[in-house]
Amino acid sequence: MTSRDGAGQRLYFEDLQVGQRFTGDRTCTVDAEQIKAFATEFDPQPFHLDAAAGRSTVFGGLVASGWHTAALTMRLILEGGPPLAGGSLGLGAELDWLKPVRPGDTLSVRGEVLAAVASRSRPDRGRVTMRTETCNQHGDVVQVCVSKLLVPRRPAPSGA
Amino acid sequence: MTSRDGAGQRLYFEDLQVGQRFTGDRTCTVDAEQIKAFATEFDPQPFHLDAAAGRSTVFGGLVASGWHTAALTMRLILEGGPPLAGGSLGLGAELDWLKPVRPGDTLSVRGEVLAAVASRSRPDRGRVTMRTETCNQHGDVVQVCVSKLLVPRRPAPSGA
Numbered sequence: 001m002t003s004r005d006g007a008g009q010r011l012y013f014e015d016l017q018v019g020q021r022f023t024g025d026r027t028c029t030v031d032a033e034q035i036k037a038f039a040t041e042f043d044p045q046p047f048h049l050d051a052a053a054g055r056s057t058v059f060g061g062l063v064a065s066g067w068h069t070a071a072l073t074m075r076l077i078l079e080g081g082p083p084l085a086g087g088s089l090g091l092g093a094e095l096d097w098l099k100p101v102r103p104g105d106t107l108s109v110r111g112e113v114l115a116a117v118a119s120r121s122r123p124d125r126g127r128v129t130m131r132t133e134t135c136n137q138h139g140d141v142v143q144v145c146v147s148k149l150l151v152p153r154r155p156a157p158s159g160a
Numbered sequence: 161m162t163s164r165d166g167a168g169q170r171l172y173f174e175d176l177q178v179g180q181r182f183t184g185d186r187t188c189t190v191d192a193e194q195i196k197a198f199a200t201e202f203d204p205q206p207f208h209l210d211a212a213a214g215r216s217t218v219f220g221g222l223v224a225s226g227w228h229t230a231a232l233t234m235r236l237i238l239e240g241g242p243p244l245a246g247g248s249l250g251l252g253a254e255l256d257w258l259k260p261v262r263p264g265d266t267l268s269v270r271g272e273v274l275a276a277v278a279s280r281s282r283p284d285r286g287r288v289t290m291r292t293e294t295c296n297q298h299g300d301v302v303q304v305c306v307s308k309l310l311v312p313r314r315p316a317p318s319g320a
Contacts, residue, residue, distance in 0.1 A: 042231035044238060045247045058249070058310075066250050067234050071202035071227045078204060087205045089218070090226050092256040150218075 013126035026080030186240030
């Protein structure tokens with residue numbers, strides 16, 4: 001699937017199969033001011049706040065908070081990823097931060113359905129496991145996020 | 161350990177043992193405006209943006225983005241959790257969102273060291289696995305975060 005196939009058509013649990021892939025059709029470029037603003041509010045550490053302070057750390061300069069990368073990834077998925085019915089209802093997520101995100105980096109996402117299991121107790125929903133890679137402009141994967149999502153099943157046609 | 165024991169003294173890998181617990185000494189209260197502002201920037205879904213729209217969803221009202229909860233948890237750890245040498249250098253994290261965070265909720269954190277493994281290849285560091293629970297004012301755990309952290313080993317005394 002590509003993310004914009006059937007634009008306007010929402011994807012239900014029945015529409016998702018293991019192995020399906022998507023490529024997000026949005027990118028976002030993160031600048032130093034955005035990195036510092038996020039860090040000031042949520043992750044005030046020297047290497048997220050100040051380029052000079054970051055130079056003496058393992059990062060060698062200013063880098064985005066991993067939580068900032070995760071939040072930007074969420075927006076890239078919502079804006080350009082598969083349009084799930086009911087929205088993106090996350091039960092949990094496993095994150096790996098593989099490379100730093102630096103000022104000027106342009107991020108994009110691509111994903112794959114790893115699992116799709118119908119609920120036994122709740123016939124109106126299923127649980128979908130999605131793996132999303134966040135890449136920079138060099139093609140490096142900066143973050144892998146494996147998320148557990150609640151996805152509604154397609155409602156029976158009325159009158160059925 | 162409590163988070164403020166030895167204030168000003170940073171904790172190195174050698175100071176962390178499996179089973180050690182901390183209780184953060186900060187809280188933060190999240191209001192509707194903060195929930196909407198975060199969602200507008202990173203997770204623009206109806207149940208994070210508008211109380212009326214949220215009422216018809218599984219959440220029954222306005223709720224914070226899970227990524228917002230994760231970011232607030234990071235700040236609570238930095239401000240009131242164990243003062244790790246080198247800062248909080250996350251390699252990855254596993255999140256479970258157990259309950260929604262709603263406007264007016266007051267969050268706090270408590271944690272436990274699950275694992276501490278010295279690096280074989282890099283004698284200056286180790287990897288620490290920390291489990292952090294984020295609780296609301298009712299004592300409900302709203303999020304569990306198991307994070308993998310890079311923690312520096314204590315430098316040898318100069319002249320040694």
